[in-house]
Amino acid sequence: MKHSQTLIPTLKEVPTDAEIASHKLLVRAGYVRQTASGVYSFLPLGNKVLKKVEQIVREEMELAGAVEMLMPALQPADLWKETGRWYNFGPELMRLHDRHDREFVLGATHEEVITSIIRDEVKSYKKLPLTLYQIQTKYRDEKRPRFGLLRGREFVMKDAYSFHDTDESLDDVYDKMYLAYSNIFKRCGLNFRAVIADSGAMGGKDTHEFMVLSEIGEDTIAYSDTSDFAANIEMAPVNVEYTRNTEQEQERTIVDTPSAKTMEEVSNFLNVSIDKGIKSLLFKIDEDKFALVLARGDHEINDIKLKNCLGATHVELASEEEAKALLGADIGSLGPVNVKEIPIIADNAITSIVNGYCGANETGKHYINVNPNKDFTVDKYEDLRFIKEGDPSPDGKGTIQFAKGIEVGHVFKLGKRYAEKLGAQYLNEQGKQEVMTMGCYGIGVSRTVAAIVEQFHDEKGIIWPKSVSPYDIHLVTVNTKDEEQLHLSESIYKELQQNHFDVLFDDRKERAGVKFADSDLIGLPIRITVGKRASEGYVECKVREDGEQFDLHVSEIVPSIKKFFSEN
């Protein structure tokens, strides 16, 4: 493609509303333009990258046995009422009326539409399992659209849905999709983790998020420094063997701790290490019950684990008044000693404490030399805390580190929720009606484009991985008025095309400096510059990634470029 024939409006200025690298660079390098808040036009370069990512997704979906289809964005509200999402999706769901005043939504996802199709068309176990996907435009009316393509209101997604008669069949397809997702993000060149995620609200079972590691990510990932283990921090189990030190158990003593309330304050005041603190939190469970929950002073209770441990649907910290009424002290002075009224639940780490300290259930007083089992009894020990950096990885391999991640994909065992609501049933081998089991699998395709830029850029611009670069090669003529340079450029352009390379040929009458800056900004893997040495038949090659530069004779260009693109 000749630069003069396409539209690549590069900018020197950083757009004022852009906060993150991908947003800044995709606008500056002429890949996208905002049409409305959170709504973007993909200019030719942006569209090419989008299509390349789509193609990778398509190939891996097909390999995984998923079949492509295409559902509409315009969906009748009735379907969303059947599943209840019309009422509880909230203002993110875009709604409209047609000319006959019938209600529609602009699809944020397609569970309703696909499940209604399958309900009508699949009646027998013989047609199961079935996995269908589409690459299609989605709508979500974000309250604060920002970060360019990362959080838009109209965006391209790949969404897949699988239908099954058994859980084993779902497990099998889930594993295939998991593998396909790993392949997709690998092929996009991304540094990512498949992270164990919370399936809570959607009522399903297993679920993994695919997170691209990035400082601007909004989720925290706990991952192993040596193995594949990774989980959303909320979902990471703690698998530590706590050992008691050999210290002699002392007699419990009550001490005044005026104005020291937090674990740190008490630790400093008493001059006792914080990992000897017994943090005692009064939780209100499902509106009417209470429990005293213990964690080590240097640990934090993870609500999700606590909920799971108690089989509760809701937990929250009790109020100052409730603490006073129930245990007779301020929240800063609670502790497990002599508590009989309510159950005591403790994180496993409490077992490691010898001669610890805790609140005395008297405002302004703490006990020191407190020992579990001797000074109080715990009803249940469990893993209740958030994992920490430095903890051993739960899979026993390596040490936990934290990273921030951008969610680009999500695989989910939905179960029967939608099939039940929409009546998607089949006849099993015994001729009995059964409700189907479902999985759903999403990839934010346009978001993936942005995530790639977040991982692959420098101060000069984007550095595309070969697999998704809009073009393979940037061919730049230094001086288009120089007949020799122009002629040589044209012949290299043709030769590279004949060898199936996709070339962006900067044939503009611009200063060389402008062209080089644009080239770095646009970020194709390799630049071939036709300049002064054109008369000798020499060009300059520059690798965008590492800046390596070298002269090449015309005859060497195709073999060298082929070699470059065959390397990883």
Next chain:
Amino acid sequence: MKHSQTLIPTLKEVPTDAEIASHKLLVRAGYVRQTASGVYSFLPLGNKVLKKVEQIVREEMELAGAVEMLMPALQPADLWKETGRWYNFGPELMRLHDRHDREFVLGATHEEVITSIIRDEVKSYKKLPLTLYQIQTKYRDEKRPRFGLLRGREFVMKDAYSFHDTDESLDDVYDKMYLAYSNIFKRCGLNFRAVIADSGAMGGKDTHEFMVLSEIGEDTIAYSDTSDFAANIEMAPVNVEYTRNTEQEQERTIVDTPSAKTMEEVSNFLNVSIDKGIKSLLFKIDEDKFALVLARGDHEINDIKLKNCLGATHVELASEEEAKALLGADIGSLGPVNVKEIPIIADNAITSIVNGYCGANETGKHYINVNPNKDFTVDKYEDLRFIKEGDPSPDGKGTIQFAKGIEVGHVFKLGKRYAEKLGAQYLNEQGKQEVMTMGCYGIGVSRTVAAIVEQFHDEKGIIWPKSVSPYDIHLVTVNTKDEEQLHLSESIYKELQQNHFDVLFDDRKERAGVKFADSDLIGLPIRITVGKRASEGYVECKVREDGEQFDLHVSEIVPSIKKFFSEN
């Protein structure tokens, strides 16, 4: 693709709401399902055809020098207010509000968005011409969505827009797009005509519609039986050399014609050939002027030609009262003799009349033996009538025939309309601000899929042209319980795939009759049936188009199929 792995829900019943073949067959053969009135889901087969047509469009657009991009469906109302279309597009434009109550439209076309981008990004003649296209989903809230994919409310279009500094540049790109469109519809196998169309309302210049010939089409095309000439009937010029016969001119006589009002009635009553009739129509021009317009008794006046001839914006037949007041007679008795008050405009065919008849401007009376120039004077002769079947083609080659057409494409010289409204200006070579000139070029991609089915089907089902068939080959195993048949089928399936054929393999445990009926319904170009002769290594081949059937040895399959697909 194995049938068991995908979703092809064929139906025996014709959907009750389907009136035309493409609608019936695309539903019955499992290509699409309606999600809401005028809104369809493309099931796997439908999606494959859609993607094939898209790919043909893409290839020809690239060859024509157009560059792909992707604009959003969600468009801010402000842009549509700038061009005025917010106010005058009517209820077909789908509108909605976001959570902050800002107005949006769902794009019916993208002139506003693309022109606003070009306005902001292209400032110099050096960057012109520029042709951009997208394949994207459009919305139009049809009052009566019907005919399946032919008239939907959500549909896939290819829309292209070109920007120019000169009319010559626009002409050049227009010609390229015209050629690309011809190639696209040819490659889709369609019998179509590029038809001269009316550019009236949109204020542009040249415009052609690409019409697929079909009885269910809503437009009438006048085309030459030997040349390329084709025009919307409203736009076809009449290019006939009228000759007067050698009959002696007689004296004009007034006769009673009680209760004979139409040209036919008078012709019968007087026993004079209708082509001697001088049809005299009183037209009201632009609200305040009148003209008497003459056509031969067997011809019809074409309003568009009349408007152009008079330079008028609106013409309509005068009322009975106006006729009476102006010419003193009922509409059935009007004529040109002795009319002085208003201009007389005549179609060229009037010159051929010798001893004709016409109204006498006295109710119930006509003149016979009327001769133009002798009995009345015509202010202006022009081509004012609709072309008729049997007329010579305006290009001098062949004879005009009529056909009905489905519009699948439209190329249009838009001119400066949108660029002016949105302020898309550039600096010309002299450094002066000028308004850009535009072209726009649309193809109804999903509509093209339906148009193909209209042209290619029989009573058994669809008959896909090779270029757009969802799969190349339908491989059918007669009895999947027969190990030999199944084994042979599997090995043919693999071999065909290795030879890059796209195969649909009917591996279902269904009766052979069901499979054959489904195969005819689905309509792939060729069917390979593995049945009784599997043990001898023989299969049956059936060509869907002509029903030709023959046995093939396994070793001959690939060469035969290759030959079949290399033929036109």
